[in-house]
Amino acid sequence: MIDESFLELIAPESMKYWTLLGIQVEEAERGHVRLSLEMKDDLGTRLPGIMHGGALGSLIDSAAGAATATLREPNDETWNGQVTTDLNVTFLAAATGRVVATAHVLRSSRSFAFVQVEVRAMDESLVAVGRATYTIIRRKN
Numbered sequence: 001m002i003d004e005s006f007l008e009l010i011a012p013e014s015m016k017y018w019t020l021l022g023i024q025v026e027e028a029e030r031g032h033v034r035l036s037l038e039m040k041d042d043l044g045t046r047l048p049g050i051m052h053g054g055a056l057g058s059l060i061d062s063a064a065g066a067a068t069a070t071l072r073e074p075n076d077e078t079w080n081g082q083v084t085t086d087l088n089v090t091f092l093a094a095a096t097g098r099v100v101a102t103a104h105v106l107r108s109s110r111s112f113a114f115v116q117v118e119v120r121a122m123d124e125s126l127v128a129v130g131r132a133t134y135t136i137i138r139r140k141n
Contacts, residue, residue, distance in 0.1 A: 003029050005074075010066045021055060023062055031105035033066040035059060038098045051095035056119055056128050060089055063103035064115035064132035071108055071136075078138045082113065086133040095119070095127045111136055 006028040012018055021043065027034035037043075043055040061084055072079045103117045112135060119128040 006030065006033075006070045009069045009072050011069075012066075015062070017058070018062060021058060023059060025066070026100060028066070028070060030070050031067060031108075033063055033070065033103045034100055035063045035066065035103075036098060036100045039096060049096050051099070053089070053091055053128075056091065056095060056099070057087070057089045057130070059099065059101045059119060060103075060117045060128065060130035061087055061132060063101040063117050064130070065134065067103035067105050067115050068108070068113040068134040068136070071105060071113060080137040080139045082134045082136050084132055085112075085135045087130065088132070089128060089130045091128050093121070093125060093127050095121060098122050099127055108136075110138070 007025060010025060010028055012025050022038055024036045026036050037059050039051050043051050045052050065082060068082045099119050099121055101117050101119045103115050106114045106116050112133060115132045117130040121127050
């Protein structure tokens with residue numbers, strides 16, 4: 001389910017890199033996001049039909065960033081975005097088709113968000129996992 005208010009916070013239409021890769025929002029709620037990515041030749045490695053690890057890493061980073069964006073309170077005028085400060089990706093299996101990244105915010109504060117991401121193939125097998133730390137950028141008063 002996509003809650004439109006959270007979709008607005010994620011603003012996928014403003015992410016040209018998401019468009020380039022083909023990342024789609026499947027689900028969004030506070031602190032939780034699911035993004036999908038279809039395998040296509042442009043995302044492949046030298047081995048036909050296998051998604052490049054960089055595409056999977058980008059999907060993990062995107063999912064973690066989107067989950068962090070959903071934390072913004074409606075009247076928070078100080079929130080000015082978020083940036084990745086740490087990203088860890090572990091590849092567990094080759095991705096050969098559509099994958100779905102599920103991101104959960106584990107903990108957050110006014111300045112940081114810690115996010116865990118799982119990437120699964122369509123048969124639910126685990127393809128990759130990741131953890132990301134985001135700094136929440138605040139406007140100075």
